Amino acid sequence: MRRAAVLTEYDEPLAVTEVDGVAPGTDGIVVETDACGICRSDWHAWKGHWPSVPTDGHILGHEPAGTVTAVGDEVENFAVGDEVGIPFNVACGGCHNCWSGDSHLCSDGLSLGFTDELPGAFASEFAIPRADFNAVHLPDGMTAVEMAGLGCRFATAFHGLAHKADVHAGDWLAVHGCGGIGLSAVNIGAALGANVVAVDLDEDALALAEQVGATETVVAGETDVPKAVADVTDGGADVSVDALGIAETCRNSIDCLAAKGQHVQVGMTTDDEAGEIALPVDEMVGAELEFVGVKGMPPSRYPELFRMIAGGKLTPADLVTSEVGLGDVSDRLASMDDYDTLGMEVVTSF
Template identity: 30%
Template sequence: MKSALLVALGKDLEVESLDPLAPGPRDVVVAVGASGICHTDLSVRNGLFPALVSGPMIGGHEGAGTVVEVGDQVTRVAVGDRVIASFRPACGTCAYCLSDRSHLCDSLGGFLRTPRARRQDGSEAVAMSGIGTFSDVLTCNEASVVRIRSELPDAHLALLGCGMTTGVGAVLFTAKVRPGSTVAVVGCGGVGQSVVQGAAVAGAARIIAVDPVESKRRTARKLGATDVVDPAAAPPDAQVKELLKGGGVDYAFDVVGTPDIVASTYRMVGKGGTLVLVGYGPMDGEFRAPAFDLQAQEKTVKGCVAGSAQVRRDYQMFVDLIESGRLSTGALVTQEIALTDVNTAMDALLKGEVIRSVITAF
């Protein structure tokens, strides 16, 4: 198998030939057709989440492909099925899965530590999020794949494994945006553009997209934003309130995660409004909000993991919405690349040059 491997934090991934370890009885082997490159992949490479990395790790957590082998206890998929790999597993038996909160499934920790391949020097490699989609072949527990009925290309389906599900789900399931409401989206990469689309599907009356990159603001308008804000022009919270004639939004989505931007996004929220934290910031990051303002104006701050989506229910629903033209993954794919270009694509993501690069040639 050919994979892009994180060997040292802060260093480029290394593309290597690995020997896959034999799948277990509940494991699935998938021929990967496409893998998106998410900002979280960049953050992991750059050392933002050191606690999540233990030894060499196959990168990638957003992918789609076809099942080529299954363990003898696998019941959810069969050889030949098209699947989306989910960066949040859904075991179906833990307390969270049984209470319709599979996005908080307890099984993830064990999957993160499961070796999946052996390097040429004999050392073993684990897989990011238990899947490791920066590889032509991946092995994972069946809890981490969802069978899909669709003719969409893998390059589009892959984005449901993280970006689109997180963004649209943040609107529909975490925040439960009401028709006719006002929404601000801060950070318009792949996830932020999906928040914009989710707000449009939810029937928001005003959708304000905030991003310093003009091309991303332009894309947000095409996907449903009614207004755009360049944070370099003036404080973005002040610009948002000016657009709303002094009031704040009903829902503000922070898709960046850095404490100063979270604080700015909080200031966009009006009375009775909700701040939703979608972007992953540093593990030790903190932001401050005035307690009196939070209480007296009855504001809410909510965390969001994987869009609060229940992947076995929602992946197919999102596919159906794409096929009906209500959502677009194709609009998020800036370029399709080879696995050997993974580091160049990450650098382009850091510079704001792309929304999503998708690996389609392994």
């Protein structure tokens, strides 16, 4: 048996209870959970924004790190006692996208904690298939809490800015929404040499953004955001990130761009948008703007991230503001209704 926080009804407290234990498949591992981030994507699933997430005792949680406790017979790269992190896009390892280096877009992939076939890590243990392809070893000196802080938020922001967008030294980067993924984008953009403008309603979030690399801040509720960003950047941002996913931040992100700028979408929409946001298409065509979508990051590219952390260029640990217990997850998810969280919160007691 293992202890888990299970989803029985959308927008209702998770039930913290004993559930059946797990065993590794022949190509999989079982991991004792040492830490698991609480992400806004968990909130989306808990709220019922993604009805494909089941409510029959399903386990959320997709930003885990822990210690291997069991290994399948076919696993070659992991052993009992290894400390590991698990990117949330769990891939098949054999499709075209996997072979081309885009395993996070696997055509037969599963999303940890979001699909019925792969319960998540708001539990004392969890199982991962095809471990040699999907798990990563924690580098020397990296703690489970720090790895959980990387989770989907930091890794997704890194993939978006380091691999998908054209962020160069001296560019202006605007980040709309300074929750976990927005603060990650601030930290990463600064490490890549950009001048970062952080935008948020909350001044505490903006203060944290300044601590992790923002050179300018804009209080969203007090000004015309696109104009304020254009004033700060002397004409508009080169790259802009919507880290929230509501219509206002998406539109502000696009409207604050200079000609030939890039909009990076990492925030997922809520019930209000239901996946659809109206865009100024003619303006985007006229200014040759680009719309870039980002979903996670393939495990094969994690060493780039680890090297920047080891070199002190990236500091994801600075974004972890609270460590909580499994019984606190429901309360912390509910607090996201009103954006009443700061930085990243991580479960460390199971």
